[in-house]
Amino acid sequence: MNRNVFLKRSALSAAALASLPAFAHFSSKDEKDGKPLDPKIVRKGEGKQVNVIGDQQTFKLTSEDTNGLFTLIEEVNPPGTMIPPHVHTNEDEIFKVLEGELEVTVGDETTILKAGDLAFAPKNVPHTWKVVGDQDCKTILSVFPAGLELMFEELGKLPPGPPDFAKISEICGRYGISFLA
Template identity: 40%
Template sequence: MSFPFPVPDKNDPRWTARGGVFVRRSEGIHRWLAGDNYTIKVTADDTKGSLGVIEATVPPGAGPVAHSHGNEDEAFYVLSGRLEFLNGDELQVAEVGDFVFIPRGNRHRFTNVGDSDARMLVLFTPGGHEKFFVEHGDEPQPGEQPPAWGPERYAALVDHLLEQNVTLLPEE
């Protein structure tokens, strides 16, 4: 679309400033966490604190335990597969193209209820919680699948989550 009036001064910083982020499909910080595969696409550092974005691949039956965030909202956009979401006390199955928003303080979790890996985008506002995946995830090993975690790995993770104002909550 073009407008029938002249372009403003090309030296105006609104035309010349570059503050956005561009991340190619293969780029990002790759981590394995609790059997899932995460690619951190955008961090709070990239967006002046506004947003964190992760691409997640979740194997069948996998997903986190029920929890709530005290500092950030979380949103999910399903790219492939079927994921069951707990939002408060409501269960819903999300499929390709579905969007789920969880306000801070709400109990939630997701579980892959399909037969194959599910993929989704996870967005945190404000950004910051995505650093958790960078700090606590494992470096992926070429040609291998993310390993499931045992109790000892979860114990260290729970301690850190409690420090970050994330509350782990029972399913029922």
């Protein structure tokens, strides 16, 4: 390409970018309170581990890491582990299975997810999941926006033994989550 054509195309591209609205800011350094996001590498086995009423979670990225944009959690659970039907009013969730099998119901659809499959559970849509099959299930849970890990931490601090469903419902309710009968 000759120099004049290159300069003309570059000028047109710059003009097009300049015409984008102010909200169209694309950067990996989104700022909150003037602080740019820091890059982070999380290795296998790293992260905060929490037992959330039998759901074994490892927080990989939290609201603190992403300025509240999203939370990323690894779950590794044996067959039979499940969460009853519930609805979020604040968050969308994505479940991506890495190993094992996870039966999920989102809205009126129930299916079994296997390695590589995922399910999207938008806010205000009932959903539930249960580990099925004969091996542990490793799942990546993505939560948008972030903050649900605070509820998971609170639930993880409940005393061991049979769950106190009234206390669990109270905690979850403060985060906009309700269980279905």
